Amino acid sequence: MSLSLVQYLIRRLFQLALVIFIAVSVNFVIPRLLPGDPVATALARLQTAGTGDTMDIEAVSASYRARYGLDQPLWNQYLNYWSDLFRFDFGVSFSNFPEKVTTMVGAALPWSVGLLMTATLLSFAVGSLMGARLAWPGGGRLIRALVPGMMVLSAIPFYLLAIIMVYIFAVELRWLPPAGGVETTRIMRLDWATALDVLRHAVLPCLSIALGSIGFWALGMRSQMVCVLGEDYITFAEAKGLSPGRIFFRYGIRNAFLPQITALALNLSAVVSGAVLVEVIFNYPGLGSLLYVAIRGQDYFVIQGVVLVLIVTLAVAMFIVDLIYPLLDPRIRR
Amino acid sequence: MTARFRAYLPGGVGSRLGGTLFFGLAILGTIALLSIIGPFLTDASLAQVGAVTPRRPPGGDYPLGTDAQGRDMLALMVHATPATLKMGLIAGVIGVGLGSVLGLIAGQFGGWVDAVIRVVSDSLLTVPAIAILVVIAGSIDRMTTGIMALVVASLSWMFTTRTVRAQVLTIRERGYIEVARVNGETPMEILFREVMPNVMPYIVASFVGTVSAAILAIIGLEALGLGSQDEMTLGNTIYWAQQSSAVLRGFWWWWAPPIVVIAMIFVGLFLTSVGFDRFANPRLERR
16 A cells, blocks of 8 residues: 555545534534424424324423433534434434334335445446447447437436336336335245345336436446547557457456546435435335435434435445545556 | 547537537427416416316316316416426526635635635535435425525535636636736736636536536425425426326326426436537537
8 A cells, every 4th residue: 555545545534524524414403503492393393294193292302302402502412413323323203103213224224225236336337338339430330329318318317217117117017016125015035036026126216217327327438438549559459459359348448437437426426316216206115215204204303314324325335436446546556 | 440530539529519509408498488478378277276177188178187186287387397497597596606606716715715615515516415405495394486496506506616616726827817916906806807707608507507406406305295385396296296196096197297398308408518518618529
């Protein structure tokens, strides 16, 4: 490990810490900027909405006031908030009292991560390959014909594609289930039937996200590849008599790929924002649907928990992408 | 082989460029025109809940059908589109305005101000906007289209800030800035008379992208049910269609019109922004 790599790592760690700090602070400050205390307001709204009949408002409210020290100075509350977070204590759900927010978020997180990782890797790989092929002379007549369609799809929000997908493949053709993560009757086990069920339910949400982003990756890769193919080392490789396939993959893609990784890190946040709504459309049991249900039920601590986990998970994912970067680019290691 | 690659570099780019911008502006112009004229031709009261027979397929008195709450879809679309566009434009103007000011300050004055602005904008760019917007929008008691525009604008400035800051940094090193300084112009005069005009094309180009991102965020928040409850917008229409399982119940005329309008808005903005980008960065044209 050289000095510059250490500096790079330290800078990235600092940024990761900063993003988490901002997320936590925003989560803490915004509800408190408004008049009244947040818990009382949320509970009052719950009551007027008529969904709070099933619980003892006074008891819940008192227990929160005591636990969060809402009568203490703001600075103390802020420190308490941090110490709770470090103990993974995000509070308790109002609607599903007394279930812990951590449990609910923990149950939803794997679904979201699985869906997003598959969709992103799929669209990133397919899109980049398509883009590279587009820049290759005479390459991909079929792909070229697909490009305008892909561009239009990438301009449309994922969740609108999701609605269209449900209509075509679940309502009209009845090929795939319209909603949920597994059949409602399924008992989750580690066997083929369960895996197949999970896959069947993931196809449409995954396709909505992937189809909506392939065009973006293809366009980015194309412009990078065009630049790379104009470089002298390509001419040299050609003069050496290397096969076109070798030039394409080892000389072209290998070099054009790096800026794509940077673009991936920069665009993950937009993908996540879109995916939250895709989950809502499919009622997929991930963080997006949990957030939606929490918003509808004014479930204050669940909203906060989901938002925080979304931001932190994404920040960590980007950190990992940035850690992979030096492995792919030997120049940065020097 | 290199010659072959060079020859491949798109030759007709010039004409295609104009085409992109033209198509984008044409789509946006059509939508804008319909948004301005439409409300005069259709009766707004038909778009109220219970105004017409619910769940009618398109045809006869209802060219686009009616939804399950008794709203005429055509009237709803005609009045919802301008509302959504208006929110997007307000959020875009505020976002770009704020972003430009911060970018100019960061680029021109440097030092710790620059460091703070840069770090905050870079960090916010990596956060999924919807997460923070949900917390803000969820804390507001009575949402209106105006407040929605403000909420979304609060996270729409970072991209402009980055672009403007980068441009100011390169412009600052140019000869004519040095000349102006020697001529005795104050830093403020240099900023507004010398730097500003040269940054303008980039500000205009980032405006289109910002409006597009703002509309995306607004419709997203509305689809989550955080929009104004009693105003007609495209996002609210999607929300109600989703709430009533319009897709599963086969009311395609309920969800298809807002999707078509929204898709046209985004495709129009996308083409315009690609066209503008090449216009603002002529170097892209050669690629």
